[in-house]
Amino acid sequence: MTNLESLLSPLTFLGNLIEDQNQLTPLKEYESWWRAEGMTISEAVDRAGTPWLRMFDQFGRRVDEILFPPDYWKMLKRGYQAGVIWRPFANDSGASLRMHYLIDYVTCFFDAGLGCPYIVSMSTAVPLKKYGAPELQARFLPHLLRRDESVWQGATWMTEAKGGSDLGANVETTARHAGDHWILNGDKYFASNVGAELAIIAARPEGAPQTPQGLALFLVPRYRDDAERGTNSTVREGSSRPDGQLNYFIRRIKNKIGTRSVPTGEVELRDSEAYLLGRQEWGIYLILESLNLSRVGNIVGSVALAQRALADALTFAERRVAFGRAIIEHPLLRRQFDERFEQLLHARALMWEAIRLLDEVWQETPRYSDRYHLFRLVAHLAKYWTAELAVQFAKWGMEVHGGMGVLAEYSAERWLREAMILPIWEGTPHRQMLDGLEVMERKRAHQMLFDHLAPHAHANDLQNISFRIEQHLQLSVEEKEAGIEGIFHDLATFTARTLARKYALMSEPPAVGRG
Numbered sequence: 001m002t003n004l005e006s007l008l009s010p011l012t013f014l015g016n017l018i019e020d021q022n023q024l025t026p027l028k029e030y031e032s033w034w035r036a037e038g039m040t041i042s043e044a045v046d047r048a049g050t051p052w053l054r055m056f057d058q059f060g061r062r063v064d065e066i067l068f069p070p071d072y073w074k075m076l077k078r079g080y081q082a083g084v085i086w087r088p089f090a091n092d093s094g095a096s097l098r099m100h101y102l103i104d105y106v107t108c109f110f111d112a113g114l115g116c117p118y119i120v121s122m123s124t125a126v127p128l129k130k131y132g133a134p135e136l137q138a139r140f141l142p143h144l145l146r147r148d149e150s151v152w153q154g155a156t157w158m159t160e161a162k163g164g165s166d167l168g169a170n171v172e173t174t175a176r177h178a179g180d181h182w183i184l185n186g187d188k189y190f191a192s193n194v195g196a197e198l199a200i201i202a203a204r205p206e207g208a209p210q211t212p213q214g215l216a217l218f219l220v221p222r223y224r225d226d227a228e229r230g231t232n233s234t235v236r237e238g239s240s241r242p243d244g245q246l247n248y249f250i251r252r253i254k255n256k257i258g259t260r261s262v263p264t265g266e267v268e269l270r271d272s273e274a275y276l277l278g279r280q281e282w283g284i285y286l287i288l289e290s291l292n293l294s295r296v297g298n299i300v301g302s303v304a305l306a307q308r309a310l311a312d313a314l315t316f317a318e319r320r321v322a323f324g325r326a327i328i329e330h331p332l333l334r335r336q337f338d339e340r341f342e343q344l345l346h347a348r349a350l351m352w353e354a355i356r357l358l359d360e361v362w363q364e365t366p367r368y369s370d371r372y373h374l375f376r377l378v379a380h381l382a383k384y385w386t387a388e389l390a391v392q393f394a395k396w397g398m399e400v401h402g403g404m405g406v407l408a409e410y411s412a413e414r415w416l417r418e419a420m421i422l423p424i425w426e427g428t429p430h431r432q433m434l435d436g437l438e439v440m441e442r443k444r445a446h447q448m449l450f451d452h453l454a455p456h457a458h459a460n461d462l463q464n465i466s467f468r469i470e471q472h473l474q475l476s477v478e479e480k481e482a483g484i485e486g487i488f489h490d491l492a493t494f495t496a497r498t499l500a501r502k503y504a505l506m507s508e509p510p511a512v513g514r515g
């Protein structure tokens with residue numbers, strides 16, 4: 001099998017990372033579905049642009065329905081049926097998130113935006129499972145774990161209009177205790193997978209300080225609890241979704257440059273019924289835990305998108321002729337392909353390590369182990385490095401397509417539009433660097449990372465980067481922040497290269513050009 005073939009299929013490229021052969025059958029079926037049906041649907045959804053919001057039905061009742069073409073729902077539900085949420089929960093003892101991320105990888109190779117609903121649904125299911133009161137779990141979790149089209153979706157809404165990086169200062173949504181539940185009021189400015197049946201939402205309980213520690217995490221259903229309270233509604237036949245009143249409102253759907261397979265909206269919480277997850281004072285930890293899950297999802301989406309951009313560029317370069325031969329045969333382009341293939345192998349290793357470490361620690365609760373802090377550093381490095389890689393690969397892929405690359409009728413421009421969001425959501429590059437710096441300073445996570453990498457690293461390289469990090473940590477606060485980018489980038493590159501060696505995945509460079 002040539003390396004070119006390995007690039008064209010997400011599963012072939014992941015190759016021996018998928019250790020459990022039982023996982024391969026559903027994954028292969030899922031990839032086949034994408035080739036047979038999903039790719040056409042995905043392209044049409046992207047072309048159709050922002051979906052419509054129907055706020056009222058014809059009789060004036062507020063409904064807030066999102067109007068996608070019917071095929072969208074088929075594409076969306078296919079991943080849930082494949083097991084992106086239910087599979088990790090099917091075997092409670094030793095539950096592993098790997099299958100979630102593998103399905104996500106295949107999804108994002110074909111449609112990077114569609115990874116988002118799956119990721120945020122998982123980021124809703126996990127805190128509900130870990131921190132929800134037993135009656136809350138019994139009431140809501142089975143809906144998220146359904147294996148058919150009636151599955152419920154989740155969402156994670158923290159950011160408000162004044163800013164997402166500094167949540168501690170900027171969350172103005174309030175929470176008031178009201179017996180067995182809470183009442184939320186406020187607006188969420190970036191709400192992806194809007195329309196989801198359940199969302200986890202950051203809010204500030206009355207009287208709590210205007211700091212990160214003042215935040216708590218709540219579960220908010222799309223519909224009010226009317227059905228069960230017997231005030232105002234019925235349960236639709238064949239559905240466990242109460243035909244009740246809306247519990248949150250969608251003000252509008254954002255018009256985005258990409259990721260059109262996930263609707264992002266503005267949400268209004270107006271006396272919305274909510275349920276506290278975990279202890280109130282643990283809120284910020286729970287928010288960060290859910291961010292861990294989606295951050296790894298972002299890493300997966302970035303590597304899958306980078307693979308796709310490279311695969312499409314290669315396919316084009318093999319057939320486009322200039323100066324008497326396929327452009328791939330020209331030494332400069334050939335070298336560029338070789339280098340990018342190698343970088344992609346590094347990115348794959350970094351991604352896999354982030355998934356494996358998360359798998360070890362995702363069930364922890366505060367106070368966390370050292371392993372958890374090691375995971376955090378790896379996740380910050382990987383999110384920062386792979387998102388940038390995806391943007392660079394998508395941009396370069398356009399260039400390989402020449403003028404065709406910028407035409408909306410082909411796919412190369414789409415990958416760049418999709419890629420542009422990857423560095424921003426789940427925390428900007430600045431956030432990754434500064435949070436990475438914090439975990440090195442406060443938990444000495446770099447030491448754990450170096451111990452972790454030592455068996456696979458070249459001793460001189462390890463010594464060199466270790467020395468540079470320690471030197472950097474001696475600087476003043478101002479200098480440390482101002483100068484973090486160069487060293488953080490080098491640490492990420494070193495980590496990725498070393499991990500690629502660990503997995504012995506750096507096979508021969510791509511056989512560019514067939515034969």
Ligand SMILES: Cc1cc2nc3c(=O)[nH]c(=O)nc-3n(C[C@H](O)[C@H](O)[C@H](O)COP(=O)(O)OP(=O)(O)OC[C@H]3O[C@@H](n4cnc5c(N)ncnc54)[C@H](O)[C@@H]3O)c2cc1C
Nearest residue numbers: 156157158159163164165190191192264425426427428430
């Ligand atoms: C399409 C889309 C979907 C989204 N979906 C969701 C969602 O579902 N749920 C959700 O909660 N959020 C969502 N977000 C919000 C996203 O997480 C935020 O955009 C992101 O966290 C950055 O916040 P901000 O846009 O408010 O920028 P700001 O926080 O205002 O930051 C502006 C700039 O300042 C930089 N900056 C801030 N502080 C520092 C510092 N100390 N040092 C250096 N630079 C700094 C930032 O890195 C950034 O470059 C979504 C965003 C987009 C674009």
